[in-house]
Amino acid sequence: MHPILRRSLFAVTLACLSSVAAVANAADYPNKPITLIVPWAPGGSTDILARSLSEQLTKSLDQPVIVDNRAGASGNIGSYFVAKAKPDGYTLLVGSMSTHAMNPSLMPSMPFKGVDDFTPIALLANVIxxxxxxxxxxxxxxxxxxxxxxxxxxxxxxxxxxxxxxxxxxxxxxxxxxxxxxxxxxxxxxxxxxxxxxxxxxxxxxxxxxxxxxxxxxxxxxxxxxxEATRTPLLKDVPTVAATVPGYQIGVWYGLLGPKGMPPELVQRLNAAANAALQVPNVKARMESIGVEVLSKTPEEFATTLAEDSVRYGKLIKELGITGD
Structure with missing residues (x-):
């Protein structure tokens, strides 16, 4: 066999084996505890959301989902920990608009890229x-x-x-x-x-x-x-700023992310599990009681929101001359 053809066949074989392995791993997932990183201190709305999510995922995935608060550097410490983890679904992050769409434009020395270094899994909620x-x-x-x-x-x-x-x-x-x-x-x-x-x-x-x-x-x-751009169903009688100041809009979201390169089959499974977890009536009611509107979006929809907000807020931060601590 010609050496070039042999190398090509070898490369194709490796790619097929990797794909098969990824599918097999996703089918076997999870077979050990999962760590859910919260890049903020305990007690805040991000932490409350993450703990409600972990409780439901523990039930549906039949493995412990452990919340690990790694606060500091405006959310960068915990986020960076996840960015450098293996993309196997065992280290996940509850990130936010600020950590992923704002921080990269606010801080001159970022340890990660808010869009490129993560896999968007589920857009979990909007906080009013x-x-x-x-x-x-x-x-x-x-x-x-x-x-x-x-x-x-x-x-x-x-x-x-x-x-x-x-x-x-x-x-x-x-x-x-x-x-x-x-x-x-x-x-x-x-x-x-x-x-x-x-x-x-x-x-x-x-x-x-x-x-x-x-x-x-x-x-x-x-x-x-x-x-927000439109009135929230949680405060139906409260107008938007945009009703008086056309074009004004800022929305603060929470999302479930993993390291870059997670297998699509695993992402889809986690997306379905996370969406179902937050639609459990008592979980949804608890979040709404503190002004958090739970969502149910696809990974693709979350990826679009992340990319668009990163560009939008990056531009605004530069125009306004805002810098972080």
Whole structure:
């Protein structure tokens, strides 16, 4: 046999064997515990979602799914751990819009590529992102807030969880789109940002409903709008910012990801399992009670969202001159 033909046949044989092995491994999956990395500290909405997911996956996959919180560097530490893991489905990540679509543009020295180094498995949920003000602000809606801010440039302080956070990006986008000027007051985390907005040290806050809605219910903050492109079914009577400021939109999602190169058969199985897990009535109700809307999307739909948001937010971050800590 000619040497070139022999090498070609050998390469084809190896490819076929690899494909067969991948299918066999997917069929046997899982045969040991799975680690679910959360790149944030315990107790937050990402962690609550991950633990609900792990509980249901443990039942449906018949193997322990163990949550491992690896916080630090704005989610980069845990995310990088998964990016470097074997693509065998035994190390997974609950990532977010901030870790994968924002961080790569905020930080000059990233240890991973938010799109290229991961396999999108399932778009798990959207967390409602709200615009709230301290009740001392004489604005009952977005239009009145804009009018007040224009009449008092720089007087309104807006809080954030830190430079480059989703709170910061949301407010900076609002300033530009609405043509207003406010003063940024960054904190080390979302909790103190909420506390000081309640205390009127800051007056405006864009933040997840998981943090703001309890204060709204208690009458300590006033809810003006949500930042998503359309109204959320969880707050049907609350308008969007875009209803007053056309084109304004920012959505914060959570997704299940694995390392780059996971077998398609394995991705499809995990996608189906994750989607089913979050549709369990008590799980769905629990997430909705804290302002998290569960989703059911294909891996391809998640990949499209990830790629589009990476480009969109990367461009916005550059235009606004925002940098991370």
């Amino acid at each position: 992102n709200t615009l709230v003000v301290n009740p001392s602000v004489p604005a009952k809606n977005v239009g009145e807030l804009i009018a007040y801010a224009k009449a008092n440039p720089g007087k309104l302080n807006y809080a954030s969880a830190g430079p480059g956070s989703t709170n910061h990006l949301s407010a900076a986008m609002f300033e530009k789109a609405a043509g207003v000027k406010m003063t940024h007051v960054p904190y080390k985390g979302g909790a103190p940002a909420v506390v000081d907005t309640v205390a009127n040290q800051t007056q405006v806050l864009f933040s997840a409903g998981t943090q703001t809605l309890p204060q709204v219910s208690a009458g300590k903050l006033r809810l003006l709008a949500v930042t």
